[in-house]
Amino acid sequence: MNMLRTPGDILTPDDIGRQVDVLQGIFRRLGTHIVAAAGKLAYTTKSDNSPVTNLDVEIDDAIISGFSSQFPGMPIYGEESGYQEGQTGTCWLIDPIDGTKSLLANVAGYTTMAVLVQHEEAVACVIYNPRDGEMYVARKDGGAFKNGQRLDLANAPLPKVAYCRERLAGAITGMLRPLGVSCEPGPTGAGYGFGLVADGRIAARFNFPHYPGGGYVHDYAPGALLVREAGGKVISVEENGDYTYRTRSFVACHPALETLVRQHAAELRQLEIETAQRP
Numbered sequence: 001m002n003m004l005r006t007p008g009d010i011l012t013p014d015d016i017g018r019q020v021d022v023l024q025g026i027f028r029r030l031g032t033h034i035v036a037a038a039g040k041l042a043y044t045t046k047s048d049n050s051p052v053t054n055l056d057v058e059i060d061d062a063i064i065s066g067f068s069s070q071f072p073g074m075p076i077y078g079e080e081s082g083y084q085e086g087q088t089g090t091c092w093l094i095d096p097i098d099g100t101k102s103l104l105a106n107v108a109g110y111t112t113m114a115v116l117v118q119h120e121e122a123v124a125c126v127i128y129n130p131r132d133g134e135m136y137v138a139r140k141d142g143g144a145f146k147n148g149q150r151l152d153l154a155n156a157p158l159p160k161v162a163y164c165r166e167r168l169a170g171a172i173t174g175m176l177r178p179l180g181v182s183c184e185p186g187p188t189g190a191g192y193g194f195g196l197v198a199d200g201r202i203a204a205r206f207n208f209p210h211y212p213g214g215g216y217v218h219d220y221a222p223g224a225l226l227v228r229e230a231g232g233k234v235i236s237v238e239e240n241g242d243y244t245y246r247t248r249s250f251v252a253c254h255p256a257l258e259t260l261v262r263q264h265a266a267e268l269r270q271l272e273i274e275t276a277q278r279p
Contacts, residue, residue: 007246011090016116016124016139019071019092023126024135026066026114030059031130034097038046038131039106048214056080059096059112067092090118093218094135099189108132109187111195113192113224122245127191136226137197140192144229146175146199151230160257163193164206167275172206175264179257190215194223197252198230204253204261208237208272221245227252235261237269 011019034055034080043051046136060078067076077083083093095113102109110129116124127136138144144151158179163186164172181203186193193205205223210213224234224243235251235258236243243250249272251261261268 003122009090011116011118013139019074019116020124020126020137020139022070023063023092024065024128024137026063027114027126027128027130028135029060030126031112031133034110034112037131038067038103038110039063041102041104042178043100051104051108051113052080053097053100053104055103056097056100060094063094063112063114065094073153079216081167082188086115087217088120090116092116092174093221095191095218095222098219099187101188102192107187109189109192109240111189111191113191113218113222115218115225117217117221117245120245122225125225127195127226129192129195134195136198138226138229140225140229142229144198144226144231146195151198151200151229153231153254158252158254159201159203161202162204162206162253162257163187163196163202166273167255168206168208168271171271172268175267176203176257176260179260181257190219192225192272196225197232197254198223198226200254204251204257205250206248206268207248208268209248217246218250220250224250233258233261235265237265237272239269 028237036085037055041053043053046052058108078094093115098113112128114126115122123140125138136146152178162183164183166185169183196202197205233253234243236247237249
């Protein structure tokens, strides 16, 4: 059993490595249960209009319980069990089932995610796609890996397809046309989409919530760290400047798209505002 001196203590690299390993094991074990339930679940609607199932709550509880049995005193908060927006200190944030709409439809797009926040930065993440057995892990300044193999976007060709919301596809395709990239609607799950960027299957994920400022840290910070550590770029289109782990509206992309996206950042911001769908 691993102990911290007090909740929120600063973790050493070895501490982080052990916790990442434990989360991978928990995610793999629970993944079988998630896949077996896909397409068979009833759901209710939360206050933000997103669906939630009993399985979301069950997986949330199981992750926290399993992790806390190994690391008592280490703060870990789940989407369904709740945490305070603006949470500070060293802690894990969990999204038990990201892409619940994809899970309900039994299609690709759902993952289980975790991000470790320390010194007001995302410093480690785990994203598991149980449907396809894809385990993504990243550590700040330590690289990104898929099933143990290092990801290296700097040496990967630029894919010709990017993902964005359907209402934005035409305008963004026009912006990307100089590099021969087109944009199309992708699966609902953020973690799934970021994984496709990180391993070079799509050129970018335009991460624009239904309305500016929507979503939560646990929705987007794991995938943004994964893409950055894979050699990709994460570019904020918010008015307050550079990307931080709290940024909601950003583009995670292949490095070959960076210059073009930055050139259009203000235009993308305006496009997001004009097409917002408020709850």
